[in-house]
Amino acid sequence: MQNKLRVLILEDFEDDALLMINSLKDSGFDPIYERVFDRASFEKMLNEREWDVICSDYQMPQFNAHNALETIQKKGLDIPFIVVSGTIGEDIAVNCMKKGAHDYLMKDNLKRLGSAIKREIKEAVIRKDHRRARKTLIESENKYRQLFENESDAVIVFDAESNKFEEANQKAFSLFGYNKESFLNLLVTDISDVKEKTVESVSRNFSRKEDNYIIPERRFIRKDGSLFYGEISAGSFVSNGRKKIIGIIRDITDRREAKETLLNREAQLRGIANSVPGVIFQFYARPNGEYGLYYINEQIKNIFGLDVNPIDISELFPTFFEHVSTECKEAFSLSIKKAVKTLSPWYYEGQFIKPDGEMIYFEGIAEPLQAKDEIIFNGVLFDITLRKKAEEHLLLIQTLLDNSNDGIFIVDPIDSKILNVNNKAAVSSGYTPQELLTMKIIDLEVSLPDNLSWNKHIENVRNKQHLIFEGVNKRKDGTLFNIEISINMLFQQDKEYLIAITRDITERKAAEELNKKLQAQLFHSQKMEAVGTMASGIAHNFNNILGAIRGSAEMALDDISPNANNARSDLERIIMAVKNAEKLTNQMLAYSRLPTENVNKIDIANIVIDSLNMFKASVKGSIKILENIDPNCGCVLADMYQIQHILLNLFRNSYQAMDKSNGFIEISLSPLTVDANIAKNFVNLKEGEYIKISIKDNGHGMDKRTSSRIFEPFFTTKEIGKGTGLGLSMVHGAITECGGHISVESEPDKGSTFIIILPRLQTNL
Amino acid sequence: MIKILLIEDNEVMRETLKELLERNSYEVLAASDGEEGTKLYNKFLPDLVITDLIMPNKGGLRTIVDLKQQTPSLKIIAISGGGTLEAEQYLNASKFLKADKTLKKPFSNEQLLERIKELIG
Structure with missing residues (x-):
């Protein structure tokens, strides 16, 4: 049934309690009740359950309505309390009402109970609502009071017309340096350094429908006259029919300082960014293939000559790309694409044509960052023209040195360690450059001037600063070769270097x-x-x-x-x-000439063999004769008898020079081609075809003094009267006149070899 | 008397030859070189000239050319011991230049006298 009613009955007589319950039922309630009659139980019931109404007898043996009411009030409960008694009079009733009961009924008139309860329940609800509202209001007020007081900014409330302060928080007092009383006596214009403006903004607010406004910066004045900047945000409300303004003032001194510091720092950074010797940039690459720049410093103008509109740099990247030199454009483009695609650092080196036509080499480096929906590259560009030119120059010098026809060594003077070499040095010495770099000069067994030790040699060079000397080097394969060495000492960065330039002078020698x-x-x-x-x-x-x-x-x-x-x-x-x-x-x-009347074309091999036979006959086989005669030597133009005479002369000389018991003569005849190489060794011989006759013996030989004079007329080693000394000079004259050559090689006790060279007749004559 | 002009640069040879010729009844005028010889020729106008070839101050070959040009019928005997080249070559050259007889040194007196007789009797 709807009207459930929770009734707590204070009654020691059960019957009376039942009467009450019946009456309630008659009134349409569905009562759920408990009956108690002592304090303990009463309190227990109050603690354990909730009650809609308490019906109480006035007097019970252990307890009475007064006690009960006290208890309820003590507990702070607000439950309709109806005293139901049989015996007491009006003044007791009034007393109970004064004590807090809500109604008083006689036990024999319980008809009114129902309606009284209905009424009281309604009242209780109203009271409850009031209490709730009040509580809410108080809580709200407290809350705002808290906010108000504890607000870290100053909060002020003033009348919009009179500008008089009505309220302010603690912060406001301390901010402006007043105490509460004196502050609240001020007008709002008293705290503003720009009074007219304040009045203006207040009235503006007053006249418009705006509720809130913010003045970002206003100068305020403290009690002591000092000024500070504050930000004020204000709103308006109506109270007691008058417009009030509530404002929050924030001391922005710190903020301003911070802002100024920030501006200064920003200016400093900008200054630095714009004066570093490179172009600092921030580049973006979007997924749709769009490229561009978010930032570029001023050096783009100084280094690359590109005018940049500081407001709009959207065209800068395309313009930059335009100026990259044609040969480099593709590589430049590819390098960017690759860096974007692989999210890897960008590096590029290339050429750029400035708007004035000048070409520079530039280098670019950037680090990638993945942003939310694009890739950002932060990087720098440098003008590396000077470096490139230096590199080119260095390369040129390197090439020159490398291809130099002289060997170049750079040596540590202290221990002769080889520090650097060029190609020729390696080729000449027979080692590879790599091998040389692990070696010392003394390993090459260079003969030092005056056979000094390395250290003494270095001292010498140091004194003279420059030295040229000739010496002998040993190649890797052990062969020796003549070398001319030019040495200079070089002092660089606290270190001494020996620069040696070597020239193979074998040929020259x-x-x-x-x-x-x-x-x-x-x-x-x-x-x-x-x-x-x-x-x-x-x-x-x-x-x-x-x-x-x-x-x-x-x-x-x-x-x-x-x-x-x-x-x-x-x-x-x-x-x-x-x-x-x-x-x-x-x-x-005839200058030791033999008669040359019978000059003919003669077969030289034949004449040599004939002469030899004649000679053999004259020595009767007492010495060994070795023959090495090429029969195909062709012909010479000469007097047969003259040639015969010459050969016999030479054979006889050899024979006379030897110990007959174990002597031998070796005769050779062969063709000889004299080329430029051979011809240059002989004053008289020209290039061409010749024949060569050599007559070698193992006789007593001659010393250099003798052999160099052997062809002189009247020179003889024989005793006076024994020889005319004309024989060999005649031979010499005859041969030379033919366009031939005769010479002797001899050493004491080692025998002699005569060599005759005669022009051979061309076969197609 | 048959006149002979003798041109010979060696003194002792010159004197010996002059003595020989004079003993054989020739009239001899001696010059020591071609130049002197040429000068004396015009004065002396000999029948025969005996000239050495290798001489300083105008050699025999030149002298032969000049004298022959002047007097083509003049008889000339060239004598020579040679120089840088063999005597033969010089003498051959003189023959080519129209010397009538040549004689190579060393020669005997007889040889010379014979040549003279052959030319002018």
């Missing part, structure tokens, strides 16, 4: 040797010529003198009588002597 040899040959030739000329001259005169002697002697023969036998013989003897002398001078006159 060989050329020098050859030159010496040719000079000697030429000198010899000239000497021979001179001697020849002299001999000629002497012989010529001699002929005349002899002619005079002979002529006179012959005349004398005519002058004397046929009987002057002694005189006749004497004269005839003179004539004979003169004839001998004439023969001699003839030989000399």
Whole structure:
């Protein structure tokens, strides 16, 4: 049934309680009740359950309505309390009402109970609502009071018309330096440093419908006259029919300082960013393929010459790309794409054409960051033109040094360790550059000037700073070669370096040797010529003198009588002597020439063999004769008898020089092609085809002094009167006239080898 | 008397030859070189010239050319002991230049006298 009613009955008589219950039922309630009659139980019931109404007897043995009411009030409960008694009079009733009961009924008039309860329950609800409302209001007020007081900013309330303060919080007092009383006597204009503005904004607010406004910055003035900046946000409300303004003032001194510090720092950073020697940039790459710049510092103008609109840099990236040099554009583009795709650091080196046409080399580095929906690259660009030029220059020098025809070594003077080499150094020495770099100069067994030790040598170089000397080096394969070394000391960064430039002078030396040899040959030739000329001259005169002697002697023969036998013989003897002398001078006159009347084309092999046979016959096999004759040597243009005579002359010389018991002569004949190489070793020989005859013996040989003069006319090693000394000079003259060459190689006790070279006739004559 | 101009640069040879020729009844004028010889020729106008070839101050070959040019019928005997080249070569050259006879030193007196007789009797 609807009207459930929870009734707590204070009654010691059960019947009376039942009467009450019945009455309630009649009134339409559905009572749920408990009956108690002592304090303890009463309290227990109150504690354990909730009650809609308490019906109480006035007096019970242990308890009464007064006690009960006290208990209820003590507990702070508000439950309709109805006193139901049979015996008490009006004044007791009034007393109970005063004590807090809500109604009073007589037990014999319980008809009114129901309606009284209904009424009281309604009242209780109203009271409850009031209490709730009040509580809410108080709580709300407390809450706002708390906020108000504890607000870290100053809160002020003032009348919008009179500008008089009505309320302010603790912060407001301390902020402005007043105590509560004096502050609340102020007008709002008293705290503002710009009074007109304050009045203006207040009235503006007053006239408009705006409820809230914020003044971000206003100068306020404290009690002591000092100024500070504050931010004020204000709102309005109506109270007692008047418009009030509530404002929150925040001291923004710190904020301002912070802002200024920030601005300064920002200016500083901007200054730094714009003056670093590079272009700082922030680049974005969007998934839709869009590229661009979020930031670029001013150096883009100074270094790359691009004008940048500080407001709008959207066109900057395309413009930059335009100026990347044509050959580099593709690589540049690819490098960016790759970095974007793989989210890896970007690096690029390329060429850029500035708007004024100047070409620079630049280098770019950037680090990627994955942002929410794009990739950001933060990086720098540098002008590396100078570095590139230096690199190119270095490369040039490197190439020059590497390809230099001289070997270059850089050496540590302390221990001769090889620090660097060029290619030629490696090639000359026979080691690879890598091998050389693990070696020391002393490992190459270079002969040092004056055979000094390394340290003494270095001291020498240090004193002179520069030294050139010749020496001998050893290659890796052990061969020795002549070298010219030019050394300089270099001092760089607190360290000394030895720079050695080496030139292989083997060829030069060989050329020098050859030159010496040719000079000697030429000198010899000239000497021979001179001697020849002299001999000629002497012989010529001699002929005349002899002619005079002979002529006179012959005349004398005519002058004397046929009987002057002694005189006749004497004269005839003179004539004979003169004839001998004439023969001699003839030989000399031809400059030891043999008569060349019968010059013919002769087969040289044949003539050599013939001569040899003749010679063999004359020595009767007492010495060994070795033959090495190439039969295909062709022909020479010469006098057969002359050649024969020459060969026999040489054979005889050899024979005379040897110990007959174990002597041998080796005769060789072979063709010889004289090329430029060979020709340059001989003063008289030209390039062409020749034949070579060599006559080698194991006789006693000659010393250098003798062998160098052997072809001189009148030079003889034989005793006076034994040899004319003309034989070999005749041979020399004859051969040389043919366009050939004769020479001897000999060493004491090692025998001699005569070499004759004659021009061979061309076969297609 | 047959006149012979002798041109020979060697003194002792010159004197010997002059002695020989004079003993054989020739009139001899001797010069020591081609230049002197050429000068004397015009004064002397000999029948025969005997000239050495290798001489200083105008050699025999030149002298032969000049004299022959002047007097083509002049008889000339060239003698030579040679120089840088063999005597033969010089003498051959002189033949080529129209010397009538050549004689190589050393020669005997007889040889010379014979040549002279062959040329001018």
